Amino acid sequence: MSSTYVHYSTPSSLPSDYALLSRFAAARGISEVPEETGAPQSPVDDDAAVQDGQEEATSSLLPKKRPRRSSFPTAYVTPFNPTSMGPLPDRDGHRSGPLLEPTENTPLLAPAVPRIPEAVDEEDLSSESGPVPNILWEETCILAKYTLPVFGTHVLEYSLVIASVVSIGHLSTTALAASTLGSMTASVSGYSIIQGFASTLDTMLPSAWTSTQPQLVGLWAQRMAVVMAACLVPIIMIWFSSEAILLGLKQEPEVAQLAATYLKWAALGLPAYTFNAISRRYFQSQGLFTVPTRVIMCVAPINALLNYLLVWGPKPIRLGFIGAPIATAISFNLIALCSVVYGVWFVPHTAWHPICRRSFTSLGVLVQLGLAGVGQTASEWWSWELVGLAASLLGPTALAAQSVLLVSASTTYQAPFALAVAASVRIGNLLGEENARRAAYVAQASMLMSLLISLVWSTMFMVFRHRWAYLFNDDASVVALVSYILPCVALFQVFDGLGAVISGILRAEGKQFTGALLNLSAYYVVGIPFGIWLAFKRDYELLGLWIGLTLALVYEAVAGAWLCLRTDWNYQVEKVRARLAAEHKAGARHDAELAQAAH
Template identity: 75%
Template sequence: MSSTYVHYAAPSSLPSDYALLSRYAAANPGAAAGADEQAEASSVALSSDVDEHEDESSGLDIHTNGVGIGRSTSKRRSSFPSSYITPFNPTMGPLPDKHGHRSGPHPKDPNENTPLLAPPVPRIEEECDAASNDSARPFGELLREEARILVKYTLPVFGTHLFEYSLVIASVVSIGHLSTTALAASTLGSMTASVSGFSIIQGFASTLDTMLPSAWTSTQPQLVGLWAQRMGVVMAASLIPIMFIWWSSESILLFLKQEPEVARLASVYLKYSSAGLPAYAFNAISRRYFQSQGLFTVPTRIILGVAPVNALLNYLLVWGPEPIRLGFIGAPIATAISFNLISILSICYGVFFVPKTAWHPLSMRCFTSLGVLVQLGLSGVGQVASEWWSWELVGLAASQLGPTALATQSVLLVSASTTYQAPFALSVAASVRIGNLLGEENVTRAAVAAKCSILMSLVISAVWSTMFMVFRHSWAHLFNDDPAVVSLVASILPLVALFQVFDGLGAITSGILRAIGKQFTGALLNLSAYYVIGIPFGIWLAFWRDMQLHGLWVGLTVSLVYAAAIGVWICLKTDWEREVEKVRIRLEADQKDMQNDVEAIE
């Protein structure tokens, strides 16, 4: 699986989970229907496969006159304030060790224009990075150091995801108490928004996981701002067809045989939600802008301030006093206001509280090199969308198994999505850390960080698996007290416990693939895992072998075993020297473009 919160890519969307239980409750009035939250996507993992044979097939060549990057995969389901994030402190990269490796960029050949005192290289300063002979140190020592760094980065990302859930939960809870039709409409509208809008935005934004971290620790940190601006241009273009779909959604939903009233209300939900769509796209970019500089707590502080405002807005606009109460449309309006508020606070924070080292002045350069972002972004969209849609298909298949299976599926999906947040947060941290190390040309530590993140995912998975096994007979009571649901949940939880291991590995490998620009590989893994192996096999077991819901989860587990195994193999076999060279070529191409611009102005 791969996800971020409801609009990233989790096994299912949060409103869908609530809808499953609401349908169960309608069929069984005596049963309680409950569900919590969903896990965020992202998480988009991507891959620019620059192996020679892939270069030929993709048409993306590596050369010194342009950016040579392939295509890739994605994300799914960013931050609790960490105890300490080392403040910005530019330093020079250390000298090469005896093997010729260094943790800073290689200096360019001097000429008559080279300054005698080269400017310092900005970086996310970590004490262990000061070592100049990493390749000569014990692997265990390096592993412990990277584990501490990844934990420090992961905690704020994890916190951000948790606070973001409140934006979605507040909307679902407020609408869910209006009427069954209102809940169904909001569910349909939210699912349409995720499939046709949010997954596309997150897929494109995941390209920045490749571009920004390595740019920040290079000799040209202003490229962080330039690539962010370029992504803003790509996002603006992508919003046009998304807006068209949302504003034409009623006719589309009616064509898909949805109930007329539900389709009408879902269309209203989407039209008002569209007011927050540009802000949502901007937030996807700004978060990565901050995270690439090691400012992981910034998104946390912002979302922590907006979350209570969002809850208050939902209450006032949906259920508040008569003069300001709007009813059904109040929820999407409240969410749109919250997204825009996050954008405004992000701009203010970036302008007044963050050094301008990463910023690039606005210029026509933001309209250059867009093809690279589009190619990588489409691969990211392919992975994100394919995963989101796959879980919707699984939910649709479960709906054919009866109300008890529907309720059980909702409990299991919410549980798996929630536990997924920890490995997904770790994958974001790993993506930033590895990207920074590649920008510093620190080959040794980049390899260690990748291996460390994989090992940490196994530890996290072991905790969740143990929890599910220990509490499997009582776990369902957190959501539902119907004996049939409790029994069915208990019988499937051992499979979900096994599922955690490969789900976590899949999240981490997605983050590593994003860091090295291999989105296309991730997309191929997801497409083949879900649509070629997992879903067909699960449906065959569920309906033709009469394994019911057990069969669907067996299929999902098999798909993740396949994706995780191949993903881990690719990450462990990565040629980190070559990945550093790819980053160097891309940065040199940008520097050459910058020099050409300066010469043209002169």
């Protein structure tokens, strides 16, 4: 939400256990889907069409209802046949038809391996079964269980940024200004774009994980890595040309030169930052929410130590100003390395797909959704930079108060943002399992939870409004201004949290374009113009800017909640079916080409 805050977001049995079960994989494979003439077409994504070269798949190709996964997959084991695989099950879950030879892309583990099993998913939610009175409470408990480790990940990752700011802040005022300018430029021109593209995986991965093709999780992650690699080229070029750009924007020469130096060294961690954005979603889509938390928990103390040693340490290793971005870059690379180690040796490879020619196909879908994701994510980041720029024109007291309020709002935002990640994963998993009715309840439960969380933050701000600023600053004028604006910030919390969760629901549905339109219209048509008018034309000053931001979020939250509550979840299931069936046919063609080349 600010230049100082970067938005992002239980391992199963040991690998040896899964090696024991891999001999049964042949009985649960996937064959080529037979062509059907005259079958009705399933709907495709609202905001991104299926990539050219992938035929439209019919909704009848995939089963309407699959048997639920138990806590151990032996109930699904069929007679062992090491050389052949059964075709897709029909709508009743029965398999028939010719057998296919396994290929290098055949998953070692069957879809029967349990994936984020929740006991409540066994409940019959059909209309004939009547109402389920406890379903909102059930989903609230599940979302809370998913949210806590994600929140821990965000807090620990936030510490990486804070450590850099704190270490540089004690060097000099110029160094602090340069690091702030460099961090803001990195957020606007790099991190926000990467996170926007990575949000596409919130649509693709969770539903793939609970489908009959869990290996698509790895395939889509590989494709996103290809798209991200192309995006990094212009970003790095901008960062290495940043001094001329900042001078052109009338920044002070010394500050611009130091900020450009900051960005050049920070670029060493940019590929790892990109990889981490992908790997985090790879783990979270499988329900491994604690993996990123454990990794960052190990790296965060190392990052703090590196910041001290490289900025303030002994002369042989002390680097001064550039030590902070180097420490952050090293930390990002350590997170990436630990994630690879964890994924290779401590997590089952059920979701992995061998790297092959398919990893470079269907990139258009990711680019389309990714650009919309950039509009959804980056538009919010950029709006806060504009508000900060406007606050700087109101004088040093207003700028200091804005910093206090912004850091406070950024910190409290991490809880509903973590809830949004949990909701996105949970809804995507349910769509992959074709459980449309429970997905609707998850959306409702997550919005209610966001309101409860926001009420806690709002109450905290109101109770401590007269002393809150003392946590950051002792200046009496800053404390008074913060106390004056905090009631507006307390109201802001309610709609900020609801807006975060709504964005997560829209990402799960593949409606990044809708989210982008909401954010762009809320901030740039309603909120920021109205706030600037209040601040400079009506003399509301900093309070006017926050009133404008609050109005923007009221509009975004109300319109987004209306869209989410009116969602046709059966239609969303059909969209997932179409996407998975298209991928299945593409995989079958690839396997046939490999077989033909082998002969």
